[in-house]
Amino acid sequence: MANSYIIALDIGGSHVAGALLDMQRKKLFTETYQNVPLDSKASPDDILNTWCFLIKSILSQINESELQGISIAVPGPFNYERGICMIEGLDKYDGCFGIDVAHSIINRLSLLQKQLTVTFYNDAQCFVVGEAVFGVAKSYSKVIGLTLGTGFGAAFYSCNCLITDGQQVPKNGELYNVPFEGGMAEDYISARWFLQSYEQKTGKRLDGVKELYERAENDVIARNLFIEFGKNLGKVLAPFILSFDAECIVLGGNISKAAKYFLPSLQQQIEDQNCNIKILFSSLAEKAAIMGSAQLAYEKIQGKTDNGVKILRKTNQFLVPLERPVNTIKGYDIFPAFPLSGAFMQTGYATLAEAIKDKKTVIIEGYSGVFWDEMVSCLNAVLTRQNKKVTWLCSDAGLKSEEEINKMLEPYLGGDDPLFGIIYPGELIDFFDINRLSAFSIDHDADINIIYGCGSSLVAKEGFLIYADVPKNEIQFRSRASAITNLGATGFYSPKQMYKRFYYVDWIVLNKHKKSLLPDIDIIADTQRPKHPVFTDGHSLRETLKAMSKSVVRARPWFEPGVWGGQWIKENISELNHDEINYAWSFELITPENGLLIEYKKLLLEVSFDFLMYSDNKAVSGDAAKRFGDEFPIRFDFLDTFSGGNLSLQCHPSTAYIKQNFGENYTQDETYYILKCGKDASVYLGFQDNVDEHAFKIELEKSFETNKEVNVEKFVQKHPAHKHDLFLIPNGTIHCSGINNLVLEISSTPYIYTFKMYDWLRNDLEGNPRPLNIDRAFDNLCFERKGKKVKEELISKPYKYSGGKGWECYHLPTHKEHFYDIYRYHIHPFSVVEIDTANECHIMSLVEGERVTVQTVSSYSAEFHYAETFFVPAAAEKYTLKNTTADVIQVVVAFVNPKKYQ
Numbered sequence: 020m021a022n023s024y025i026i027a028l029d030i031g032g033s034h035v036a037g038a039l040l041d042m043q044r045k046k047l048f049t050e051t052y053q054n055v056p057l058d059s060k061a062s063p064d065d066i067l068n069t070w071c072f073l074i075k076s077i078l079s080q081i082n083e084s085e086l087q088g089i090s091i092a093v094p095g096p097f098n099y100e101r102g103i104c105m106i107e108g109l110d111k112y113d114g115c116f117g118i119d120v121a122h123s124i125i126n127r128l129s130l131l132q133k134q135l136t137v138t139f140y141n142d143a144q145c146f147v148v149g150e151a152v153f154g155v156a157k158s159y160s161k162v163i164g165l166t167l168g169t170g171f172g173a174a175f176y177s178c179n180c181l182i183t184d185g186q187q188v189p190k191n192g193e194l195y196n197v198p199f200e201g202g203m204a205e206d207y208i209s210a211r212w213f214l215q216s217y218e219q220k221t222g223k224r225l226d227g228v229k230e231l232y233e234r235a236e237n238d239v240i241a242r243n244l245f246i247e248f249g250k251n252l253g254k255v256l257a258p259f260i261l262s263f264d265a266e267c268i269v270l271g272g273n274i275s276k277a278a279k280y281f282l283p284s285l286q287q288q289i290e291d292q293n294c295n296i297k298i299l300f301s302s303l304a305e306k307a308a309i310m311g312s313a314q315l316a317y318e319k320i321q322g323k324t325d326n327g328v329k330i331l332r333k334t335n336q337f338l339v340p341l342e343r344p345v346n347t348i349k350g351y352d353i354f355p356a357f358p359l360s361g362a363f364m365q366t367g368y369a370t371l372a373e374a375i376k377d378k379k380t381v382i383i384e385g386y387s388g389v390f391w392d393e394m395v396s397c398l399n400a401v402l403t404r405q406n407k408k409v410t411w412l413c414s415d416a417g418l419k420s421e422e423e424i425n426k427m428l429e430p431y432l433g434g435d436d437p438l439f440g441i442i443y444p445g446e447l448i449d450f451f452d453i454n455r456l457s458a459f460s461i462d463h464d465a466d467i468n469i470i471y472g473c474g475s476s477l478v479a480k481e482g483f484l485i486y487a488d489v490p491k492n493e494i495q496f497r498s499r500a501s502a503i504t505n506l507g508a509t510g511f512y513s514p515k516q517m518y519k520r521f522y523y524v525d526w527i528v529l530n531k532h533k534k535s536l537l538p539d540i541d542i543i544a545d546t547q548r549p550k551h552p553v554f555t556d557g558h559s560l561r562e563t564l565k566a567m568s569k570s571v572v573r574a575r576p577w578f579e580p581g582v583w584g585g586q587w588i589k590e591n592i593s594e595l596n597h598d599e600i601n602y603a604w605s606f607e608l609i610t611p612e613n614g615l616l617i618e619y620k621k622l623l624l625e626v627s628f629d630f631l632m633y634s635d636n637k638a639v640s641g642d643a644a645k646r647f648g649d650e651f652p653i654r655f656d657f658l659d660t661f662s663g664g665n666l667s668l669q670c671h672p673s674t675a676y677i678k679q680n681f682g683e684n685y686t687q688d689e690t691y692y693i694l695k696c697g698k699d700a701s702v703y704l705g706f707q708d709n710v711d712e713h714a715f716k717i718e719l720e721k722s723f724e725t726n727k728e729v730n731v732e733k734f735v736q737k738h739p740a741h742k743h744d745l746f747l748i749p750n751g752t753i754h755c756s757g758i759n760n761l762v763l764e765i766s767s768t769p770y771i772y773t774f775k776m777y778d779w780l781r782n783d784l785e786g787n788p789r790p791l792n793i794d795r796a797f798d799n800l801c802f803e804r805k806g807k808k809v810k811e812e813l814i815s816k817p818y819k820y821s822g823g824k825g826w827e828c829y830h831l832p833t834h835k836e837h838f839y840d841i842y843r844y845h846i847h848p849f850s851v852v853e854i855d856t857a858n859e860c861h862i863m864s865l866v867e868g869e870r871v872t873v874q875t876v877s878s879y880s881a882e883f884h885y886a887e888t889f890f891v892p893a894a895a896e897k898y899t900l901k902n903t904t905a906d907v908i909q910v911v912v913a914f915v916n917p918k919k920y921q
Contacts, residue, residue, distance in 0.1 A: 253288025585659025
């Protein structure tokens with residue numbers, strides 16, 4: 020690094036001080052030091068302008084290109100990682116609550132020639148680092164720094180590192196909130212305590228501690244308060260001096276100037292608790308926090324690795340391209356798209372900024388998987404170049420604390436259960452502190468106020484509304500890379516923990532919120548491709564959804580590897596990345612996770628499937644909407660075991676069980692349609708006639724404990740699988756697919772409630788044991804499904820249902836537990852069949868043949884290929900299936916049978 024110049028600021032209640040430092044030479048340029056008065060009760064624009072004035076004044080003394088970063092020491096509460104002010108109700112900086120100070124400063128400084136690092140640190144931490152690295156404590160290894168003033172600041176420093184967690188220090192390395200005398204430490208160790216106590220004892224109100232200090236020489240009451248203060252401070256400090264094994268304490272802040280009055284009682288209190296420690300006083304005074312801030316920023320800059328490249332997604336799968344690729348091979352299309360009903364779709368942050376540059380208030384809503392920092396940084400850069408003064412506010416400032424959120428959600432997250440929780444019944448507003456939401460204020464002096472983040476529309480009720488969407492598969496890939504967090508979380512959890520929170524909580528409340536916003540969205544932005552958002556206007560989105568509800572539609576499929584390791588999908592779908600180990604299953608139409616691609620002039624924009632249901636669930640589901648509402652009731656997916664392994668031996672919960680234990684509205688009743696199969700393909704289904712329930716459970720549990728194989732066929736029937744067979748798997752049925760099958764799973768929509776009893780002694784793809792759910796399974800297993808009953812009741816027996824010129828329709832009866840029916844149309848070469856939806860949504864897959872053309876009465880027509888899943892909404896009323904090939908084709912159709920769920 021040729022130059023290591025950093026501008027560092029220390030923000031106080033009545034001033035802001037700053038200077039330029041050369042961190043290679045560990046030098047503060049004293050001629051650049053400035054201390055500027057500041058009214059902390061001024062407007063946010065005035066406050067930001069004062070900070071920026073000081074930065075610019077210091078910056079004018081060097082070449083701008085030499086500056087490596089800006090570092091700011093600021094009192095809490097503050098989101099230091101993201102640079103967001105959280106100060107409220109303290110009679111200072113209240114107007115800055117929720118402001119993204121980092122981006123608002125960058126905008127006002129117009130520093131665009133490079134990616135400038137702007138960092139924020141707690142002022143007490145900066146103080147102790149300054150004294151430990153540059154000042155009076157630099158010869159000590161373990162230092163406690165205290166700033167005694169308006170508040171009670173503290174920090175712990177050991178071996179060149181701030182210590183903020185562990186048993187040796189208080190939580191977050193903070194002392195102000197340590198329980199003390201029925202309250203917290205800051206109630207007794209602060210300027211507030213002095214002034215309140217003196218007024219209670221004398222009836223006199225003083226302006227500040229300085230006045231009290233000046234009285235202390237001749238005022239016994241004032242002197243006694245300082246003595247009591249020293250005792251209180253010693254009582255709070257002593258336990259942590261011992262646990263931290265501190266070598267010295269460094270005192271700073273205005274109250275420390277009165278040390279001659281409280282130091283004796285402080286020392287005595289510490290000695291009485293068997294503590295031996297050196298008490299020092301700041302040698303850097305007002306420059307300590309400035310120098311410490313610069314040191315922390317320099318360490319952060321120096322600590323960047325991997326060329327600053329952060330892993331954003333953990334997967335081998337391709338991102339959806341910006342433009343629809345030319346498919347030279349007519350076959351399975353992994354990027355199916357529906358045409359936009361409008362004439363506006365664009366890409367890039369420059370064009371998105373153009374759409375909002377003249378708006379006074381902009382609200383950017385979206386999902387918790389959005390890369391908010393990227394969006395804000397990129398938009399900010401464009402708007403800054405356009406000389407737009409922008410004040411950024413982040414909705415995260417209005418959130419409840421992580422502890423409060425975790426306590427609120429604890430009953431719904433399933434405790435230690437690695438997979439299952441209970442659907443959260445509440446709303447997004449539950450995550451927010453109402454008082455904090457009311458603390459936000461608009462900066463009337465800015466050209467644009469932009470409020471961003473999940474729940475930003477709860478902050479500002481009126482404004483130009485952008486909704487940033489991101490597909491569920493990308494949310495999972497990002498969470499696996501620890502690139503995103505759950506809603507309101509400050510740290511990263513394991514991918515499985517994050518997914519459980521997403522499924523049971525985050526997606527639930529964000530979807531409800533999304534539905535409420537749909538009528539008012541001005542711009543919808545697909546943000547899955549870093550730095551390249553694609554967006555259209557809200558009217559075009561709503562018109563496109565309306566058109567979809569009367570046409571034939573195909574969701575955008577996505578694929579996942581798995582331990583059973585199928586290879587058919589990988590070998591037969593050319594557009595997938597073949598570097599992936601396998602594609603064990605596909606999300607063909609699992610609507611809680613699939614998206615819908617919309618195309619305009621080759622540009623591709625993806626929105627989540629639920630937008631279609633929120634637009635008009637009655638048009639999509641017809642009569643079934645009375646029962647299922649916004650939930651799309653049927654799913655199609657593939658399970659690929661070709662050249663792989665068996666699925667786990669499993670069952671699914673009863674309706675009563677899934678409602679009571681997980682909060683779902685209906686259960687996971689499945690069927691296996693055998694699309695392809697190899698030699699000796701089979702399906703495990705139902706129990707042997709002589710099954711011993713107790714012995715079976717003991718053997719499964721023993722296998723789990725000892726890693727011993729189970730003779731599955733001793734207990735479970737194994738049936739040969741043939742192409743176009745349909746195996747019926749109502750809830751409670753023991754089952755699994757054997758190897759060499761490509762199973763088209765036609766099921767009710769719930770999709771994660773698989774109670775595994777035996778997994779063939781396998782680990783997951785990361786080498787960890789896969790969790791089993793033996794007890795849950797045995798709470799749901801139906802042991803009556805055994806012997807001859809299995810073939811009679813659980814293997815469908817197709818029969819010809821109807822026919823016409825050039826076609827036949829076969830009914831594939833399902834079990835009485837299934838609320839859906841399945842039919843298969845056989846269409847002869849160059850023939851057409853017309854089908855009435857009967858006010859139900861028809862979900863289909865081409866299971867035999869090269870292609871089929873589907874046309875609805877709205878004149879929308881689309882061609883689909885082998886193994887592709889598509890659906891015709893109920894409102895389409897009628898549609899035709901046309902065979903344009905010289906071979907017979909077969910199309911499987913599933914739909915809700917109202918007689919089976921009413």
